[in-house]
Amino acid sequence: MPIPPQSGPATLDADVLVVGAGIVGLATARALLGRHPHLTVTVVDKEDGVGRHQTGHNSGVVHTGIYYPPGSLKAKLVASGRRALVQLCRERGLHLDVCGKLVVATDEAEAERLAALARHAAANGVAATTIGPEQVREIEPHVAGVAALHVPGAAIVDFEEVAQAIAGGLAPRGEIRLGTSVHAVHPDGATVVAETSAGPVRARAAVNCAGLFADVIALRSGATTDTRIVAFRGEYHELIASRRHLVRHLVYPVADPRFPFLGVHFTRMVDGSVHAGPNAVLALAREGYRWRDIDRREVRSLALSPAVRRLAVRHWRTGAGEVARSTSRRALVRSLQRLVPEVETRDLVRAGAGVRAQAVRPDGTLVDDFAIERQGRVVHVLNAPSPAATASLAIGDHIAALVAQVLI
Ligand SMILES: Cc1cc2nc3c(=O)[nH]c(=O)nc-3n(C[C@H](O)[C@H](O)[C@H](O)COP(=O)(O)OP(=O)(O)OC[C@H]3O[C@@H](n4cnc5c(N)ncnc54)[C@H](O)[C@@H]3O)c2cc1C
Incomplete structure (x- = not known):
């Protein structure tokens, strides 16, 4: 349902405030602006650039979803997020190499766990083939293994570059305020007010995508969370x-x-x-x-x-x-x-x-799965570890749907 144009008190800074200009916060802003033609969004980050923490310090792997329990939010969002990310990279000419990956079993015990992983991949609808040592050597001549799971859809990108591209596409209805730290977000009638290092910011709803500090901001804002x-x-x-x-591509052990x-x-x-x-x-x-x-x-x-x-x-x-x-x-x-x-x-x-x-x-x-909760007018992203960079565009859509419940 379309969200009506801003109609609240005159002091509103934006319809939606997003805390954190990592890839999840930026993807959330993108999804909100893309879905609702009248909405304004302000993204606030304490650093002087976007993607300065987890987003800018990771392995750059676009995961396919072989590991996550079928039906989990991770399994669901990584599949659609991966597709959207690959499309975005292609459209915008960003670095992308769909190079594939090998998960390598080095003994019989690991080969058994590899078989379980192959079943998992199949349950999640991810293309993956179990191969023997000769095929391993064909793909990765210096890798030793008794067997491997070959996952051709795994890819590499530069998530900081992706974050910058998303940030660059938010204007004119999306604004990014850098060098601004958020202490807490409090409800105030039909709005929320964020206490920031640059003074209060008022919006109709807020999203806490503060990554390493998400729980701190949630608790200071009066949210209930036991994690x-x-x-x-x-x-x-x-x-x-x-x-x-x-090493030619991506080579992983069988995870514990x-x-x-x-x-x-x-x-x-x-x-x-x-x-x-x-x-x-x-x-x-x-x-x-x-x-x-x-x-x-x-x-x-x-x-x-x-x-x-x-x-x-x-x-x-x-x-x-x-x-x-x-x-x-x-x-x-x-x-x-x-x-x-x-x-x-x-x-x-x-x-x-x-x-x-x-x-x-x-x-x-x-906490194994992504944890994203709306409490009143604030959506808190309480757990967004790997593969949240891969899934970010889908996570953004998921959050935008939760925010819409408040704004409609
Ligand atoms: C070592 C490592 C390897 C990884 N490898 C992969 C991988 O290969 N593939 C993959 O998909 N995922 C990977 N991940 C996971 C992925 O990087 C994260 O899931 C994703 O970047 C999370 O994005 P985010 O926006 O939630 O967090 P972040 O990128 O951490 O962004 C949070 C933002 O909030 C800001 N912030 C915090 N507190 C405040 C405050 N009080 N006020 C204002 N701003 C604030 C921070 O400055 C930061 O910019 C990896 C992560 C790590 C650490």
Whole structure:
């Protein structure tokens, strides 16, 4: 149903305020403007550019949806989001390479889990073929495996470039205010008012897409949520230029099904470099890109959180392995050699990190699916980890439909 033109109090800054100019916030603004011809949208971000956090620090992989439980929001939105993203990249001439990926089993136990993954892919309608060691070598001559799942639809993009392209298409009804931090969003009659570092911003509805700070903003805004965001840093290494030929496309291990991260893998980036990683270590600051980034308040909050303690008890073994791979390059190389035996320690240099926003429940379990909730006039995106960049355009549509319930 079309939304009527702005008709509220004269002091309205926009119909909809979006907090966060990451790819999810920008895609939300795009979807709102695309659906409703009279709407105005203001996107606010504390940084001085768009896509400065998760969106600008990830693997750049357009996922196909082999991992997610059939019927989940992730499975649904990654399928339509992937199609829309590929179309957007083609239309706008953005970097895109549909290079395909291999999920490689290195022993019989992993081959069994690979078979389960193949069934999962089929249930989600994703084209994927199980291949033997000879076919693995044909696709990736330096990769060793007893079997692999070949997923030809996996692709690579530059999500920061995509975010900038989306941002560039929002005018004239969409405005982006950078360098403006939002503290909270409060209801005020038939509007909401955001307290920001540049003064109040009033709108008819708001969307909280603040990524690593989404739970903080939700709680300050009076939302009820029992999950909290835990920041997991993913550190990357890069193959030196003379060894890039070891990996042609995307090479993944068979992921541990108890953990939402995909295991250290090789990713060819759109600039031709090959990244190894990311691992997953607990960050001691929400935007803790390095071990030395420590926010004492965050550390205290992590230490006092029963959810985090239960999480640590559940996953201490995996966590210890991740810390070992973070602090010892030899441990990292041993993991990588399972996939590509020729990789040596001297072939790798450090290549930055990203920090994932992962919601955790009070019982210490990780929220697996996307969590997007409307509470009154505010939609809160409480969990949008991978593959949210791939799914962003579909997530934007999903959120736009929730916002429309408030505005109509
Ligand atoms: C290491 C790593 C690898 C990944 N690999 C992939 C991949 O290959 N494929 C894939 O699909 N996904 C991947 N992801 C996941 C993907 O990057 C994220 O799911 C996606 O970028 C989330 O986008 P977002 O807009 O929700 O968050 P973000 O990009 O983090 O944006 C949130 C924005 O909110 C702003 N903000 C926060 N607090 C405030 C405040 N108080 N006031 C104003 N602004 C605020 C921040 O500055 C930021 O710009 C990866 C993530 C990581 C970290």
